[in-house]
Amino acid sequence: MGLLAGKRVFSIMALCMMVGLLLLPIVVALPSLAIGEEAPAGDAAKKDGDKVEKGRDVYYKTEGIVVGAPAPKTVDGPRDYPRYNFESRVLLWFANQQHLYYGSFVLAVPIFCMIIEFMGVVTKDKALAKRYDQLAYDFIKISLTAYSLTAILGGILIFTFLTLYPAFFSYLSGIFRIFRPVMHIYALMFVAESGTLYIYYYGWDKMREGFLKWIHLSMSVILNIIGTLLMFLANSWIGFMMSPAGVDEQGRYLGNIWHVIHTALWNPLNLHRILGNMAFGGGVVAAYAAYKFLASKTDEDRAHYDWMGYIAMALGVAFLIPLPFAGYWLMREVYAYRQQMGITLMGGLLAWLFIIQATMIGILFLSTNYYLWQAMGRMRGAEKYQRYIKYLVFILACGYMVFITPHTMVMTPAELKAMGGQQHPVLGNYGVMSAKNGGINVIITTTVLSFVWYMRGNKVSTVSWAKFGNIFMGIFFACAYFNIIFLAVYGYYIPANVRVGLSVPQVATTLSCLFFMFALNSVMMKGAKQMGPIEWGKISARSQYALIMLATAFTWMMGLMGYIRSSVRLFWHVNEIMRDNSPWAYTHTVGFAANMISFNVLFFWITILFVFWLGSLGAKKVPVESKAGIPGSIPQPVASH
């Protein structure tokens, strides 16, 4: 008993320590914040002499006392842009992208861990709870090696910055470090993150039961808060580069650190990145499960990894669905910040990349659907839905084709003459936003439909109003499709300023399907008659390739979108403040960019395979007893996720 109490005390102390670690950076920052408060009050100093120079914030339009030096005017040469016989920008691109891949992976996985561990704690089914717990543990194990790789890559990134872009980096760190210790806070947060992660991981076994488990769970919450804050800080740098604030027109810092951090695009970027990281993390874990599934030799392993892949996929997709809306918000803010920037992105120089992006989004949804259809193979009774899959394929393909049709088509001059214009009279209409919104919403609604079918695959509803429920569901989906397509067509007949508003009811239609139909379905399936258990592991290998495809598409798209976001600054280091005068201030060709992204993706997957392999090396040492905890029969996950 005394031992247990001691354990409790220890664990609570550990938790307090983590909270302390979390607060540490804030405590460190307090003095500087206090100075920050004083800065506006520094008007008193103005009376003393006219030496105090005032500047106007480029974004917030507030007056402030100039504290920093102006942004350096760089010249091409070894002083500002030292280099190897190679394009420095590409090296930096590579270092940045790899760091980001790993960074987002290690940020996302603990969030999954938290969710799964929580599911394990609240699940009443003992065997299932154990399984969830094991799964969460598996997840964190993968992320541990990845975590140290992230730190190493971060170091490489900083060295790359220091050696190849010293002038630019000293300006940025000047803003962030000399005047306000954002970079140091960042470093301290990183320490806090490491500490928490290690305690969380190594304390897993010790804190298995009862109260200690809850402590352990709260540790994961703290871990994720630290991780998220870390990312927000990093986002403030890219936000500053795209939409600077807190400095005057010459780039001189005006003493308000919050303005520098809280730029126009900071919050949209934060949201978009959190969701993106989660989807990406889900994809990578699903790919890991798929890889293990394909490599496993026993039915038991196959069952476990099938289940793991399914959960990871479901979590990833759950975050994928709101992602376009976050992206929409980001785009709106970009347009609000600088219309030019928005046009460069969506209609101008970078528009071709958005066509590629549309293709990738389509692939994501297509492979999700395909996976779900394959997953019906492991249930008895799902045959009644499989017959209709071909119609879903048709709807999906139509939506997809509309979604990826470029407005300005790639064609030879001869084809141009034959067509008689830049725009095709039929297909050109698919190229505008109205039709594309329709296309993607049809795709998402179909994905929802597939999910509903999957969830009721092996069940027959026993509620008294089952017949009405089914009819209602069918009609609701039909009307939703009709409404989406109607709105898409309607958009052609009304002026542009009214048309842009149509996307809101369109999206609302899709979300209605998502929420109402999932809710209705779970009510109908409560206590439903089962045609047979879900036979985990009895799934085709094709489905696992679909998961790998999903993960690859995620990775590729992340690389692409990062490139788009970064290159929209065109020839600026810091938009409209600090010009890029290196010889590489041009925008790459689409082909080069695509190759570079593919290279990054390939490199990431090779290294992450190495990480997975390391994980499996460790696993081999684990004695058999840890497996004995898992009962032979494979429990089913709760019906609702």
Added chain:
Amino acid sequence: MKALMSLGALIGVAGLLLLGGMVLDVVPSTYIRLVEGYMPIQMLLEVACYVIGFTGLSYTLNAMGMAIPRFWQGIGFWVFFLLYLKYRMYPPIPFSVRAMYGTVSLVAVFMWVSASEEDWQKFKQPIMNVLDAQTGGNRLLRYLYLVLLPILIGGFSFNAMMPKSEEPIELRTVHPAPPASTKVHGKTYTLQTSQNPYRVNPEGKFDQEFTNANIVEQGMGRLMKPNANPWDDKNQGYLKYVREGGEIFFQNCHFCHGDNLNGRGLHAFAFNPIPANFTDPGTIAQLQETFIFWRVSKGGIGLPNEGFPWASVMPPWEQHLTVDEIWKVVLFEYWHTGYYPRTWD
């Protein structure tokens, strides 16, 4: 059910015959017209009809005991779709887009035939047979492939290496991002906030709602609103400016942009690319009025760096027209096409 499926089969056969006729050039592609204003949705509906027809056909053939194997169903549907794109759609679709659609439909066919294990087995069987069955026919096929595949690949390589006289494909940036402001005749216009001074209501105030109500009908036929005829001399204000803009248009612009504003003027096909088609929903309908003002005054020569490959022979009209004339032409273009200039918010 049976009757319904037979009807479907009928549709399928009729559709196939029609498409066959188009492929063999017996029936012209324009035999069934693409109705202007409904073309995109018409295309999707046509393909949907075909799918329904094929379902009926497959059901009926099944009932008659002449089921088509899954393998040939898959291949057949894909070939159908390619032929449909090539022979049914007019004007001809560029190869790049057909390739995209072809790939998507191939993926879709794959998803269809492999959706359930049973289907996948059925689909795979003929392929497996060719690979390892010991019957005479399959052996013959194997040998054929042994000869044909290298020839095919050789042909591709030959095609790829053969020098071509065609110009290379260029990705055009059709609507480059505009500058924040532009200077025309000594006056600076901020593009985001400037307004067309002639887009006014009878009181002489800027009023987009009022002017939008007086443009031609968008949909079928582009008809003038009954009480909004700019060529009626009695009309003042907005409609008068539209008339003046029209006069300027027909004196200067219509040689290239066409008398129907669809980019097919007298000289249009001397240029590559041909002039902008204002009736397309992707040109002026997508842009702010000030964007058009900027483009008209600066012309092709004033395209920004971003406007790769700067392929435009549009003259900088500020050298020939006054600011007022340019605004009036812009006004006329929106009036005539029945589009509204884009506004933010």
Added chain:
Amino acid sequence: MSALNNPVVAVIVSLIITVSYFVFVDHYLMDMQGLDFWYLFRN
């Protein structure tokens, strides 16, 4: 409940509910943005 399980009744009831729901969504979500959903039909 038994009346609802009659397919014809079920279809009619569902149609009424869903159609009115979507019309409501279209109208009010456009209205919230200060736009008019019925633009084309009013002109």
